[in-house]
Amino acid sequence: MFDFSDTDSGISYESTEDEIEINTPTYSLSIMDPIEAAVQPENMLDKFVEVGGRRYFNDVTLKGFYYLPSDQKEVERTYARNHLDKIIWEGNYSAPVFDSLSLGANVLDVGCGAGAWIVNMALEYPTSVFVGIDIVPLFPEDYPPNMTFLRCNILNGLPFPDNTFDFVRQAFVIVCIDWQSWKEKVVKELIRVTKPGGYIEIMDMNIDREIINLGIVSGKIDNCLEEHFRKAGINRASGTDVIKTFNEFKDKVIVAPIEVRTYYLGKKAGRIGDALLKSVLGGYRAMKIIFIHIMRITEEEFEQMLIDFEKECNEITLRKTRYCAIIQKRLVVYDS
Numbered sequence: 335m336f337d338f339s340d341t342d343s344g345i346s347y348e349s350t351e352d353e354i355e356i357n358t359p360t361y362s363l364s365i366m367d368p369i370e371a372a373v374q375p376e377n378m379l380d381k382f383v384e385v386g387g388r389r390y391f392n393d394v395t396l397k398g399f400y401y402l403p404s405d406q407k408e409v410e411r412t413y414a415r416n417h418l419d420k421i422i423w424e425g426n427y428s429a430p431v432f433d434s435l436s437l438g439a440n441v442l443d444v445g446c447g448a449g450a451w452i453v454n455m456a457l458e459y460p461t462s463v464f465v466g467i468d469i470v471p472l473f474p475e476d477y478p479p480n481m482t483f484l485r486c487n488i489l490n491g492l493p494f495p496d497n498t499f500d501f502v503r504q505a506f507v508i509v510c511i512d513w514q515s516w517k518e519k520v521v522k523e524l525i526r527v528t529k530p531g532g533y534i535e536i537m538d539m540n541i542d543r544e545i546i547n548l549g550i551v552s553g554k555i556d557n558c559l560e561e562h563f564r565k566a567g568i569n570r571a572s573g574t575d576v577i578k579t580f581n582e583f584k585d586k587v588i589v590a591p592i593e594v595r596t597y598y599l600g601k602k603a604g605r606i607g608d609a610l611l612k613s614v615l616g617g618y619r620a621m622k623i624i625f626i627h628i629m630r631i632t633e634e635e636f637e638q639m640l641i642d643f644e645k646e647c648n649e650i651t652l653r654k655t656r657y658c659a660i661i662q663k664r665l666v667v668y669d670s
């Protein structure tokens with residue numbers, strides 16, 4: 335989360351109580367999960383702020399508003415990005431859960447966003463049950479009948495009993511949670527709700543080594559993001575440190591070696607490189623308020639920076655990385 339209360343960037347804040355309208359793909363009507371009605375947190379007062387033409391979620395429980403937009407454009411960006419992640423990882427997941435999913439598993443997506451991954455998975459594995467949780471209500475209105483969404487803040491704990499899920503997945507959420515909370519709360523909760531023998535999969539950016547072969551413009555962008563994550567208390571070395579954090583619970587989990595995938599950006603890598611570059615540009619646009627605030631630039635200068643970045647990517651061989659960590663909860667859990 336990012337506190338913009340001290341901003342002097344000149345961007346105006348406009349509060350609005352309007353309900354967010356999301357036109358997501360339409361599926362057969364959902365069956366409401368009873369859990370949803372029972373545990374909906376009462377202190378969740380919806381509030382959206384509009385900044386620079388984008389809508390952001392601003393909950394009373396957050397320090398500032400959530401730094402990625404909560405609007406239709408962002409939904410479309412995450413659905414497209416999820417498709418590219420599927421190409422990078424050659425599938426929707428890396429953990430050995432195919433048999434379990436095919437037979438019928440309980441699956442949790444923590445910080446599911448607009449639901450791109452979980453909706454995809456629910457359609458692919460109709461005998462499994464899927465639950466997506468997120469603090470921001472960006473969920474689609476219609477989704478497959480074997481899934482549901484639930485609003486909650488993981489920092490307050492996950493509203494499920496111990497040993498509920500066969501597969502717990504989290505993607506791009508570590509970069510939203512301060513490192514202290516990750517270590518002290520989130521890891522424990524992920525392990526707690528996973529069934530013995532079940533898997534936790536975490537896919538994210540390894541921010542300190544995210545971009546390889548930086549150029550002048552990409553270097554500036556990287557420095558700005560470093561500043562943002564430092565201020566937000568987010569660990570840039572999250573990829574490798576995730577493993578270390580889970581290793582502190584060796585009596586409860588087995589941690590597989592981390593896997594890193596590298597992909598090239600730009601026309602030199604053909605159509606996929608071009609699509610990945612467009613996706614990265616979309617991500618930077620979604621983070622526009624951060625760039626404008628930290629770099630103290632105008633919107634025009636920001637747009638020019640993206641044009642220069644695109645040009646740079648098509649000239650040099652710039653690469654980005656993603657990592658995936660797979661953790662299995664031990665079948666026998668020893669009390670420490």
Ligand SMILES: C[S@@+](CC[C@H](N)C(=O)[O-])C[C@H]1O[C@@H](n2cnc3c(N)ncnc32)[C@H](O)[C@@H]1O
Nearest residue numbers: 412445446447468469470487488489505506510
């Ligand atoms: C970068 S998005 C990734 C969304 C999705 N996993 C994906 O891959 O598209 C991070 C998500 O984590 C959610 N999030 C951040 N902090 C959270 C918290 N404390 N509790 C629950 N969700 C949180 C955000 O609302 C956002 O939807």
